[in-house]
Amino acid sequence: MSSAAAVTSTTLPPHGVEEKTVLEELYLPILLADRVIKSAQEAESSKQDCSDLAKQLDRLSQMLRSAVRLAISTPLYDRPLRRIASEITKNLDRARTPVRKCKKHSGVFRQVFCITTIADFRKVSSLLESSIGDMKWLLSIFESDGGAHLSLPPIASNDPILAWVWSSISAVQMGQVKDRDGAANQLASLALDNDRNKKMIVEEGGIFPLLKLLKEGASAEARIAAATALFNIGNGKQRVRLIVEALETSMIVGVLGDSPIKVQISVANLVARMADLDDYAREEFMRLNVTRPLMSLLSNHLDLEVVSDKPVKTSIPSLFEMNQRLAYKNIKSNYNRDSSSHGGAHNKKRLMETPEVQLKLKVSYAEALWKLSKGSLSNSRKITEMKGLLCLATIVEREKGELQFNCLMTIMEITAVAESNADYRHAAFKPNLPGGKAVLDQLLRVIQEESDPKLQIPAIRSIGCLARTFSTRETRIMVPLVCHLGNKNVDIATEAAMALGKFACPENFNCSQHSKAIIEFNGVPPLMRLLRSGDQAQLQGLVLLCYLALNAGTSKALVQARALNALERTARSVLAQHPEMKGLVAKAIHLLIRYQAEATLSRQSLAS
Template sequence: MEQESRIGDELSSSLLTAERLRSSVEEAKSFKTECGEVGKQADRLAQMLRTLVRLVAGSQQQVYDRPIRRVVADVRKNLDRALSLVRKCRRDNVLRRVCTIINAADFRRVVGFLESSNGDVKWLLSVFDGDGGDGGGGGIVISLPPIATNDPILPWVWSLVASVQMGKVVDRIEAANQLGSLAGDNDRNKKIIVDEGGVPPLLKLLKDGSSPEGQVSAASVLKVLSCDEDKVRCIVNDVGVPVIVQVLSDSPVRVQIKVATLVARMAEHDPVAQEEFARQSVIKPLVTLLSLDVFVDDLEPSSKQHSSIHSLVQMNKDPVSKAYKSFKSNVYSEIGGSGSGSGSGSGSRILKKERDNESPEVKHELKVSCAEALWMLARGNVANSRRITETKGLLSLAKIVEKEDGELRYNCLMTLMEITSAAESNADLRRAAFKTNSPAAKAVIDQMLWIIKEIDSPVLKIPAIQSIGSLARTFPARETRMIQPLVEKLGSSNQEVAVTAVISLQKFVCPENFLCAEHSKNIIEYGAVPLLMKLIRNFEQQVQLQCLVLLCYLSMNASNHEQLEQAKVLTVLEGAERLASLQNPELRELVSKAIYQLSLYNAGSHSQMLSYAGP
């Protein structure tokens, strides 16, 4: 109401200026013909301004004010120009008229300005007094006002946004679709839509549960607009996150698909959006939707060949069965009621029935969108990663990686990679989510090892290898089944896979790992040294440097291992010392320590051999 009052005041002020102009025209003593033409334009303008004031005052909904403010500002400026010119014609003193330089060209210019203002206000009336009913605007206005001369996109956006905010349902949907098409053309159009207040009407349409088609259109446009941090922040600042989370919980599947994708885009581009979504509890409904049907027909653990005997035994124990059953029992009860209070009762039952009746393809698309949203929420965010693990999301993600393929498997795998990366940097999360006896942790590790060993896809192998490396500090010394697959990947024909394996193995043998000595011996025993030497000989410098780091750790932790001597690692490190000297000081120091350690062992071995030989 305050906003509409301010608009009314601005319109009333312009109307008052138009009436003053009319009075000044009647008092003109010179250029009466030209002043009369100005008066005609002022009359037309005053009449349309009165109509516009009535429309704004009588509107039953919030008026979209951006075009009104812009047009009225130009109208005020043009009226002031005309008033200043006409007032000069009131002077009846001949000398004063001679000293005041006025000519017909000045009037032609002012009349042109007033004609443009009349065209602009007429266009405003067509936008706000269309066949829309409810005291608001109507259909989309295709014509462009004179103000569009410099930027025709701007009035088009105004018309579409006004229709989204004040039109009939069918017009709102059509306008939203056109905004999405316009936004998809280029980034400048996106910026204009956001700057001109397009986000609040779209959020209003998204919130309107009476039209799922309108919700889909609104979510699609907002997703296109969520292309960088600034635009996403505008959606957050317009209190869009609570609306999005509520719609995700309470809407039909086709709407949830678009909204989950919107969550992914916003979380991808803005860390503030990541935090705000978590604060509004979006993770629980996402995990729940992702888990639809995951455990319904498969409560028992998998009997796939890639699962170890140990894991099969563990998965059949009571705690795990309880975990599966508990998770299943909560799946449907949680859908539709998270945080909004509107997902209970008959509405929730209707939504559940609709979901049950959806085709497998639609359900699959929903899971793909939810998995991507979880991935983006977890990316670089320890708190969100912890929240996913607290919802038993690890178990669901691992099962989907096992059962599904394509984009759904990839998104779940990337989510797990982000969670393991967060666990690597946060000891509390590592201890809580990846305990040795945790069924969810066992399931995750089993799937990662299976992908590394069996799946012939670098796109999948790389995040799986990174995940095992991130969990290096969680494995006891006796647990060696993840080391051999990583060592084998050192010989991969794909350079990125090989380098990722090198980096993951570094995390097993770095000084921060308490069991670095034991892991180093195991890595050497599985044949890592010859493969590293081959990588150093055959690949570019960046690969060589990563291999040198791993060789240095192995040399420092297991300098007495005979394979290091047989492979002449000391000679390689001494030759690389000059290369290392060109790099950062930490690498140079690491190479020097490894050379020193190997030299001590070799010197000791040589002295021992001389003592056995005798004098």
């Protein structure tokens, strides 16, 4: 069995079950075939039928032995071999019954019950012919170096896709170099058709050969085909997890570091999809430090230095400004060093690519960073540690289109992580840090200058996530948010209300001052209009109004806008869908009633 131990398998057995080797799978049908042949040779009746059966069995036995020789000399794609060997074993068991009945028996009674009909032999002969056809198909694949075949084995007659999948995976694993990219493209096409095909490719052991081709493919086309196939297969969390658990995630990261630009694009798209669908994949990529090559390339050719036209001063504040400018210069040099250490020989080729291809690569890398940072404190920290905030802010300022959007979405995900982690929020978004300041400046610029809701909404949401980092003096942040409360686009107005709600909520230390600022900047009238909009707008508007009532209920603006009536009217429809808000609404109504009553008594006492 030493030779059997050398034969590897591309599929994993069920958990807790030790899978047989390929040779063990083949030994049983060979042994059964020899026994049935011997029984056929000893037949006392139906000798011609038994002789014909023995010829089929001998041919099948020779094919099984050929498969054994191949398995000993070459690691095979074993999935179809195992399935076919199992089916052959069943057919050989069926062949034993009529052959045994033809052997000599004593006693008339036993002879009567051992009569074998021609129909029995025909049925068994048909089964053996199918097994011979299966082995012929299988050996034709193995003996032609795994080249893809369009023929159909009998075992897959009811499911032609199965034969197609087997043939393509075999070609990816064992085929000639020229065949492998075509076979991978075939798997990509099959996976794109439907989920059943994706599941079949996974179950038939297609992931590992594709990952290996992605890493070791002789041509860029083959590696792109492998990445595309994996991308199409991994459109669900379960299948993404299977790719991760193949223990070859490092293959994917390695390709990002040193490969042709078009391969990097395909692999970055794969990373983005996997990170988007599975949080475990995100953490695995973090462990392998995938953010480093992504950030290094994204920052390539960015001039991150800040130039000041102000004269040099020697005061302590001016020295602080000089230190900030030096920090920017250090960031630029760090990026250049990272970029040169990861691209290898492909850096020069990258520079020779067209601007369109280079832009496509950056778009893919930015999307991968976006998906990796989603809900991941560790990945967000990695990006921040690499001074990625400054890089992202610079791209948001200078670029347009998909690249700008992906970088803005990355910022949004990072700020969402920062919102739920105070330590990270304070470390990454201090106003005096270059990266945090640059991000804030660009978020405000997008909110005020851009007209595309696709850009404005994530920018507004990011500001809301950082609400607890701003002091009461940051009026430049509050004013544009309040202005958007009256935006004609209800989605933008709703997002502004949600962001302002985070400024005014009790968890914000400065909630009272922020609430007064919202009212002072004339935020109440557009808020009243928002309460008459759709369901989500009503909900966020109601939340903000409740906070304003709790923190600044004595405001004349609230009384003049008849906030109490609006609150009671809106609450009836909102509470039916969101009963969890009942306590907040009741408290806000109670305070507004009390404040109005006190105001009435005060006016009456003054009048008397």
